[in-house]
Amino acid sequence: MRYIIIGAGAIGGTIGGRLFDSRREVVLVARGAHYEALRDGGLRLTLPSGSLKLPIPVVDGPEALELRADDVLVLAVKTQDSVAALDAWAGRPVVGGGTAGGRLPVVCAQNGVAGERLALRRFRRVYGMCVWLPASYLEPGSIEASCAPLTGILHIGRYPAGATATLGTDPLAERIATDLKESGFDAPSPPDVMRWKYGKLLKNLANALEATCGPLGGADDALDVLRRAVAEGEAVLDAAGIDRASDAEQTAARGDRIQLQPLNGVTRGGGSSWQSLTRGTGSIEADYLNGEIVLLGRMAGIDTPVNAALQEIANAFAREGRRPGEFTIPELTALIDSYERTGRD
Structure with missing residues (x-):
């Protein structure tokens, strides 16, 4: 399974960096000076335990990547940028036939509660993620994640709840949760992940x-x-x-x-x-x-x-x-x- 992190800022960069450091296959998607810094020097991810220099593959858009059937798209752009990102990726072909919107799952690792609904208009398989992950992105190529002993807590589940027989949990959500737990996060799989996202909305x-x-x-x-x-x-x-x-x-x-x-x-x-x-x-x-x-x-x-x-x-x-x-x-x-x-x- 390969994680494509669409938006390698504070949240996306930390999730992608930690997954890559635990030997998961990851591709970052970034733009402008951030893309150039990641391409030329890798991701510098600073944690309380020290700094990592991670040579994660990076692209500047969907045209630069051949999509595979085992890809998981992680949408980590701000919600106001979601429509442009979703539209750019949904119609891209997947090896073996079909498009990303019809074949690939997308995980909305975003604040607020609108991203999942926007994604569901374009993607058949949508997952919500409630992000508790204090991190900072202030300069190109560099992300700081400030918490310990865990880097963050990422509740994940299928959207909408009831999309599967077991409500918000399914085998893919459980597999993603396992990868995250082995990469420095906790990743609960609640029956209704949006219930957690609405709770966090009040905090935000x-x-x-x-x-x-x-x-x-x-x-x-x-x-x-x-x-x-x-x-x-x-x-x-x-x-x-x-x-x-x-x-x-x-x-x-x-x-x-x-x-x-x-x-x-x-x-x-x-x-x-x-x-x-x-x-x-x-x-x-x-x-x-x-x-x-x-x-x-x-x-x-x-x-x-x-x-x-x-x-x-x-x-x-x-x-x-x-x-x-x-x-x-x-x-x-x-x-x-x-x-x-x-x-x-």
């Missing part, structure tokens, strides 16, 4: 807040905004009848097995949205995190001013090339107040 509502206003720390005003954002999320999920893993379940699943460690004496700077602004990518995943809550709120007739404000300011930061942390909590609070006064959501 902090991403836009951290990216635009800086690290939350213990600041009461920032934590109050976050509490309000999560309360909106819980309300719209309840209204939609969407079950999710509880805080207690998530805490128990992680335990003390993924603990952030300084790398080379430096503590991790921030999460995925913070990294997007730091790298100046021009886009951010807020539409599929805070924006998911806004969408569900509009469908249920529930106002979500906090998440709408966070979605708006995060997108503005990405569009305008602003640096992380340039917005203040009072400015954000004023923006939220304007949403509440005008009835905008």
